[in-house]
Amino acid sequence: MNNARWAGAVGEQGRPRGEISGVEVLAGTSFKHQHLSAILADGLEHGFFEAHAENYMGAGGPPHRALAAIRENYPxxxxxxxxxxxxRGALDTTHLARFRDVVARYEPALVSEHLAWSSHGGTFFNDLLPLPYTEDTLRTVCRHIDQVQEAIKRPILLENPSTYVxxxxSTMSExxxxxxxxxxxxxxxxxxxNNVFVSAANHGFSATTYLAEFPLERVGEIHLAGHSQQSDDEGExxxxxxxxxxxxDPVWSLYxxxxxxxxxxxxxxxxxSNLPDWLVLRAQALTAQRIMQVHDRSLVQEASDVS
Incomplete structure (x- = not known):
């Protein structure tokens, strides 16, 4: 099988689009090495796999061999x-250079990063921390994105955060x-x-309203994930x-x-984490594919009716 044809071209208004038409809708999963054999034996038609850049910043070894095996057959x-x-501080130029090298090595269909911060004053925090939405923050974020895009010579996709505070x-909405x-x-x-749903529940706003205000015309990829429920200090x-x-189910509905x-x-x-067998993860991707197939046909029919 080789459906690694996804161009990832940038369309109007900066929206990266893959070669998707008819039933060729791409739904994929996070790539985990323990699933490699199962993926190669029982793959995911019209699928793709996502890898965290930081796991592949070494020169070689088993991680690269595994991802290279996936890359031969999938976007x-x-x-x-x-x-x-x-x-607030400058980007780590060593990290950025390693990120650039991973992108050059695997020529991915899409490249993405988070709207968050993880380091300050030379200390790295293993978390994706939230930002105040101000003009000062906007200038900083834009400067850093420009730097990343210049380094890798292509646009990135910026992911909306899940937040707890x-x-x-803040002087503007997220x-x-x-x-x-x-x-x-x-x-x-x-x-x-899922980030939208989590943040909406934690802060008490409407996920539907958030999505109505989100610039969907610029969306080049969607993430779906599971979430857990705890209680805060006040028992909420x-x-x-x-x-x-x-x-x-509510996240599927929003999707x-x-x-x-x-x-x-x-x-x-x-x-x-708490990884299931490959077939369980594959089934979640196939559910997304079915949803896209249904609505792609609906949109085609609507366009035909208008014309």
């Missing part, structure tokens, strides 16, 4: 988790901030629908973007609504 996306695009100093970043830098967007429910279980609006869009199932 891949490279997802960064440590760039600290929202950090909000800043009183959706307004993200739209301004995309307009100023030309980057595309990675819409993580607190959702955690844990990536350790199947996608919840269906988005696909009905924008059509088939590369969709990635994130599952990073």
């Amino acid at each position: 891949v996306s490279i997802h960064g988790v440590c760039m600290s695009i929202g950090g 909000a800043f009183a100093s 959706t307004g901030f993200i739209e301004a970043v995309a307009q100023r830098t030309g980057c595309g967007l990675l819409l993580d629908i 429910p607190l959702l955690i973007d844990s990536h350790d279980r199947a996608i919840a 269906t609504d988005v696909v009905a609006r924008i059509g088939a869009t590369p969709t990635l199932i994130e599952w990073d």
